[in-house]
Structure formats: C-alpha cells, structure tokens
Amino acid sequence: MAKLFAHIRLLTGVLALALLLVTVLAGSSTAQQNAPNAATSEQQLLNQFKTIQGLGTIPDKKSYVIEHPAGREWQTFHTATLKWIGGIAIIGVLVVLVLFYLWRGKIPLTKGRSGRTIVRFGAFERFVHWLTASAFVVLAITGLNVTFGRAIFAAGDGSETFSTWSQWAKYAHNFISFAFTLGVVLMFIMWVGRNFPRAVDIEWLKRGGGMFSKKQDAHTHAYKFNAGQKLLFWAVVIAGAAMMISGYLLMFPFYGGMTISNMETAEVFHGIIGVLFIAMILGHIYIGTVGMEGAFEGMYDGAVDANWAKEHHDLWYEQVMSEGTERSTRTAPAE
C-alpha cells in the first residue's frame, strides 16, 4: 500500500514538473513574440512555406513572392539533371539502334515481294501522320535547342546569330505546337478503335514481335496494328497530352493563378517527357525506315506489298481479303 502511495506521489511530482515546464516555455515564447526582432524571421518563413510571400501594392501578383530559394533547385534541374536525362535517353537510344542494326540488319521480306499491293493508309491518315510528324520534328529540334543549344553551339559568350536562331526557334515552337496538337487529336480519333489491346497482343509482347529473332517463323499474329504499334500509339497520345498541357501552361505563363512553383513543375514535366518522347520516336523512325523492308511505303504512298502485310499483319491481311478485294488492293504498275 505504501508502495502505491509512493508511486502516486512520484507521478504527481512528474506531472507538476511537466506542467511547470510547459507554462514557462509557453510564457517565454509569448515574450519572444512581443520582442521586435522575432516578429517575422526569414528562416522561420522559409522553413514553414519554402517561399516568402506577402502583400504588395502593384497589380502583378507574382511579385508578392519576395524569396523563392527553390529557383536554384530548378536551375540545377534545368542545367544538369535534364541534360543528363536527355543525353542518356537520346544518345542511348541511338547507340542501341545502331547496335541493333549491326546485329539484325534490315528486317527482310522473307518471301520477297509479291508485286501486289494493299492499301494500308488512306490519304487522310497519311496527311495526319505527316502533319504530326513534321510538327514533331520542328518541336523536337527547337525544344532541344533550349536545353542543349547553348552548349552545342558554344554560345559561351552570347552570340548574335545563335540568339536570332533561338528567337525564331521559340516562335516556331510556340506556333507549330498547334499543328502538333491537332495531329495528335486527329490520330487519336482515327486510330483509337484499332488500338485497344486484344488477345494476340500478349503473344506479340512475349516474343517481342519476333524482332529479336533471326528465324523466319518468328513473326507473331497481328491485326492492322501490332502490340508494339499499340504501345506507341498510347505512348504518343499520353505523352502528347502531357506535352500539350505542360506546354500550353508554359506558353500562357501564370494564367489562372499559377504560381512560380507550378511553372517550374510544368517545365520539369515538359522537359523530361519531351526528351523521352524524342528518344521513343527515334525508335519509331528507325523501324519505319531503315529497320524494316517494305514498311515505309505504307505511310509514304499508302500501299504495302501483300507479302509484307501477310508477314507482319497477317490477321489484318485476312480481314482486308475477306472484305472484298476491289477497293483495297491494287496491282503494282508494270515496269
């Protein structure tokens, strides 16, 4: 019993001491608030909010932020991180493509050309593709110029020529973005129906579409678009949308209450997705041109060789054939 009382006494003592401490600390902190030097401290505000913002007397609301040390972090991103990501992604893909070409060579038509062609892409589809593609090339070059131009063109001391080029590059980037947006939207509407995943895509993905095998029977079944093309489609749609949203936010700076941090975030997204997008499209350009025999003509004059269609898109070939041949096939002109 005596032990219990001792415990209670101890507990009461501890509680009383804690109460006293709290009171003293609280008292001292009120005293601090009344001293003029502790009214608003810079470090305290930075720790709390990351930026220091108040009220000003001019209409420009973004001027009310007087200190934003994260600007230096964004600087590091833009001058170092983005350059590394972009450099590794783009040069890395180029290296991989060259090695792949050296190993695999141009993927041939195993049965040669049949001489008969099948319409693969109509005039409108090709128009939309090349609208998007040409806009993309301009956007990619002018975009890379912002991040890499200064280093590549050694404009170390600020050159007039480089500045003039960059000025036009900026205008081109801003205006041609609209053509790109239109292209991606039209592509989405045109091709979304054929790009939903289907059972055959699983097998295609498992075997990498037969791309990594030199065996003749390595091809897997595919409709008009194989699983790789479907992935590319969705990547273009999603990355395109991300580029558009972040890009238009950058083009209309600080609209709709955007803060400095929001603008920086938009640039980070635009930069990272942009360089990855470019790296991906390099792969697309490769397989559509030097990487595969008979592929480019589908998007160039719209028709592919029947044997190409049978090899690469057998299920689509069957569909086209069963739909009636009058409209969709044409004979190659005699030479």
Add this chain to the structure above:
Amino acid sequence: MARMKFLCDADRCIECNACVTACKNENNVPWGINRRRVVTLNDGKAGERSVSMACMHCTDAPCAAVCPVNCFYTTADAVVLHNKDLCIGCGYCFYACPFGAPQYPKLGNFGSRGKMDKCTFCAGGPEPDGSKAEYEKYGANRLAEGKLPLCAEMCSTKSLLAGDGDVIAQIYKERVAKRGYGSGAWGWKTAYYETIAT
C-alpha cells in the same frame, strides 16, 4: 573592386514605396514593369514587416545559368547585367530567380514575353557608359558616374542599403548592436551563400 550588394534592413522599412518610385523614374522603367517592389508580410497582423526587393545580383546567378542564349554577364563590381539584344524572352530566368526579379513586357501573341528587364544596380547595360542607347534600353548608369543605386540613396529611413557588401554589412552589424535586434539580411543566404553574423 567592390562586391556590390543590396541589404534591406526590414526593421526600418516603413513601406513608403519611395524606392519603387525612384527606380521607375530614374531608369524610365516602362509601364507595367517594376524592377523593385515592396512586399509586406503579415499585413495588418502582429509581426508585420515590409521588405523592399529587387534583383540581388546573386553569386553564381541562377538566371545566367539557365539562360538558353547566355545573355547575362557579371561586371567587375559583381553586378549581374544582361544584353537585351540577345534576350529571346523565354522566361526561364524568372523561373530560376529566387527573388522574382526578371520582368517582361507583354508583347505579341499569347503570353509571349518581350525582352527581359530587371534591376541593373543602376549600372546600365553593355552599351557605352552613359550613352543614349544604354539609357533607352536599361536606364541610368549611376555607377559609372560614381553614384550608388537611387532606390537606396533616397530611402527615407535608410532601410535599404546598396554598395560594397562588406561596408553595408558593417553598417548593419553596428545598427543591430546598437538597437539590440535585427531580423537579418533578407535574401543574403540565398543570394550570396552567407549571412551577417550579428
């Protein structure tokens, strides 16, 4: 050569905005652009404090680092200046600037920005000192005339100090020692990687 710095003694700023007006007048700053502004923290509440802020002429200036056309340069007095003939108005310096200093006249389509304008520490630009071209693009070059920036020169409470960093730091230290308090040199740690020990 001196290392030029600004120091706003926030305990003395009375938010009179004379520095803002003086800057606009001396440098003929276009409508809609403010090279310097006064911002009040905790306005109307306990602990209210006003700070006058402009370009701090940073050490390792972030604006200069991110500029895609490399239009910035640092003078022998460590003043960060830029060449408007090279500027393409991309807006990146504003994103990198910890002090919101770069300003852009709204020109052309969308949010398209014109040539960037910012505080020059009243030191003009790359054109010959005191030339008409320099004045039209950048405003006054008081430094070339042996004078300091007008905002600080005419500050009514001498809250805003401009000049050799060591000299103004010494003045501030003495003030703090005498009056017994000081909220520190606002922005110095971010701009110059150092604070004034008081």
